[in-house]
Amino acid sequence: xxxxxxxxxxxxxxxxxxxxxxxxxxxxxxxxxxxxxxxxxxxxxxxxxxxxxxxxxxxxxxxxxxxxxxxxxxxxxxxxxxxxxxxxxxxxxxxxxxxxxxxxxxxxxxxxxxxxxxxxxxxxxxxxxxxxxxxxxxxxxxxxxxxxxxxxxxxxxxxxxxxxxxxxxxxxxxxxxxxxxxxxxxxxxxxxxxxxxxxxxxxxxxxxxxxxxxxxxxxxxxxxxxxxxxxxxxxxxx
Amino acid sequence: xxxxxxxxxxxxxxxxxxxxxxxxxxxxxxxxxxxxxxxxxxxxxxxxxxxxxxxxxxxxxxxxxxxxxxxxxxxxxxxxxxxxxxxxxxxxxxxxxxxxxxxxxxxxxxxxxxxxxxxxxxxxxxxxxxxxxxxxxxxxxxxxxxxxxxxxxxxxxxxxxxxxxxxxxxxxxxxxxxxxxxxxxxxxxxxxxxxxxxxxxxxxxxxxxxxxxxxxxxxxxxxxxxxxxxxxxxxxxxxxxxxxxxxxxxxxxxxxxxxxxxxxxxxxxxxx
Numbered sequence: 001x002x003x004x005x006x007x008x009x010x011x012x013x014x015x016x017x018x019x020x021x022x023x024x025x026x027x028x029x030x031x032x033x034x035x036x037x038x039x040x041x042x043x044x045x046x047x048x049x050x051x052x053x054x055x056x057x058x059x060x061x062x063x064x065x066x067x068x069x070x071x072x073x074x075x076x077x078x079x080x081x082x083x084x085x086x087x088x089x090x091x092x093x094x095x096x097x098x099x100x101x102x103x104x105x106x107x108x109x110x111x112x113x114x115x116x117x118x119x120x121x122x123x124x125x126x127x128x129x130x131x132x133x134x135x136x137x138x139x140x141x142x143x144x145x146x147x148x149x150x151x152x153x154x155x156x157x158x159x160x161x162x163x164x165x166x167x168x169x170x171x172x173x174x175x176x177x178x179x180x181x182x183x184x185x186x187x188x189x190x191x192x193x194x195x196x197x198x199x200x201x202x203x204x205x206x207x208x209x210x211x212x213x214x215x216x217x218x219x220x221x222x223x224x225x226x227x228x229x230x231x232x233x234x235x236x237x238x
Numbered sequence: 239x240x241x242x243x244x245x246x247x248x249x250x251x252x253x254x255x256x257x258x259x260x261x262x263x264x265x266x267x268x269x270x271x272x273x274x275x276x277x278x279x280x281x282x283x284x285x286x287x288x289x290x291x292x293x294x295x296x297x298x299x300x301x302x303x304x305x306x307x308x309x310x311x312x313x314x315x316x317x318x319x320x321x322x323x324x325x326x327x328x329x330x331x332x333x334x335x336x337x338x339x340x341x342x343x344x345x346x347x348x349x350x351x352x353x354x355x356x357x358x359x360x361x362x363x364x365x366x367x368x369x370x371x372x373x374x375x376x377x378x379x380x381x382x383x384x385x386x387x388x389x390x391x392x393x394x395x396x397x398x399x400x401x402x403x404x405x406x407x408x409x410x411x412x413x414x415x416x417x418x419x420x421x422x423x424x425x426x427x428x429x430x431x432x433x434x435x436x437x438x439x440x441x442x443x444x445x446x447x448x449x450x451x452x453x454x455x456x457x458x459x460x461x462x463x464x465x466x467x468x469x470x471x472x473x474x475x476x477x478x479x480x481x482x483x484x485x486x487x488x489x490x491x492x493x494x495x496x497x498x499x500x501x502x503x504x505x506x507x508x509x510x
Contacts, residue, residue: 006507
């Protein structure tokens with residue numbers, strides 16, 4: 001994109017992008033730390049994650065204020081307007097990713113030391129996948145690369161598939177040993193949170209597509225999360 | 239440049255407003271020269287009736303030149319030559335036997351600077367109907383003047399001083415007086431050449447509201463330097479650049495998702 005005649009307008013839009021890059025970096029960090037806290041049951045690290053979430057919340061507010069001010073001052077048109085709309089939406093998705101990371105971190109307080117390591121293995125794998133998705137989508141945003149964004153959008157089904165299998169696995173453990181129900185329920189929620197983080201990454205991807213093309217992505221995303229329609233009996237019968 | 243570079247982009251291929259209204263003015267392959275200089279190159283456009291069409295573009299892009307070609311105002315400029323075809327309701331306005339005075343009664347015009355005659359408010363509006371013999375008698379003339387002032391949203395403000403000079407009104411009121419004068423002769427088309435550029439924001443808002451009301455009955459074409467104004471008041475937007483009609487389309491799409499890079503750069507304030 002060539003520059004605006006009014007240079008300060010370019011600065012306004014650039015500062016929005018910078019703020020989002022900072023938010024994205026922090027959200028990424030929060031996510032990786034929360035998974036680490038959960039798998040190592042590191043409550044100190046978890047507390048740090050919980051505390052740092054406030055910062056993300058404040059950054060979202062700052063992005064919104066900057067966006068509103070820019071609309072009021074510049075009367076943006078066409079792609080400039082989309083940059084601003086998309087900035088507001090992406091800030092909101094990043095803030096939600098932060099909330100979910102906080103929620104994952106909180107659960108490390110609730111999980112007992114004695115649960116087998118293998119139970120958190122799948123979660124760690126899911127965490128890695130979602131981190132990779134968040135990283136890739138932030139790169140796509142920095143480069144306004146809609147092809148890369150679409151890649152993220154398509155890969156979400158990998159997270160969904162993994163969530164599906166973790167769901168079944170945890171359910172099986174709970175049926176085998178009712179003493180595990182407490183810990184497994186927390187792990188299940190954590191898995192769901194990670195799955196939701198993947199969804200926010202795809203939201204961001206959709207917004208990048210809109211930013212570049214000026215139209216909403218119409219294609220239906222492949223969905224592999226079937227846990228909400230899986231009957232309890234089906235888990236046992238596999 | 240080859241001929242393909244003059245291809246006007248339609249956004250979308252058939253603008254919604256063009257599909258919803260009959261075409262009032264159709265220009266095909268219009269060229270306008272001022273002496274050796276070509277001001278308009280191979281311009282074709284269909285302007286819908288009972289809608290507002292806005293012409294936008296940087297200074298010297300040819301938008302005002304084309305606007306003036308629609309009611310043959312360019313005839314008076316020495317060395318100006320218009321070729322191609324412009325029709326009003328299918329009738330060639332450059333036909334040899336066409337009465338230009340009658341044409342200008344059908345296609346009224348409002349200018350950038352309000353230019354009331356140095357006469358009373360009443361006479362400013364009555365002038366057109368009088369020379370065109372539109373009023374049967376004195377009462378009829380009064381009716382035409384009052385109605386025109388009402389349509390222009392000015393009557394309430396001036397009803398007690400119709401015999402005072404039009405030049406004594408404020409800028410915004412003068413512009414509405416000029417609009418009343420334009421509509422007093424029952425035109426079909428109203429051309430507006432930057433009608434608000436000499437007005438304050440409140441007077442501008444009044445004119446924009448008036449344009450919105452007038453499009454119920456008239457085909458309105460407005461040239462404006464304010465992109466925001468074009469976005470606010472028009473149904474169809476045409477973007478001109480260097481004498482070429484670059485892109486035409488529904489205003490909603492033109493200001494959110496224009497196709498041509500030049501349009502995008504102009505409306506986002508990037509033209510350099």
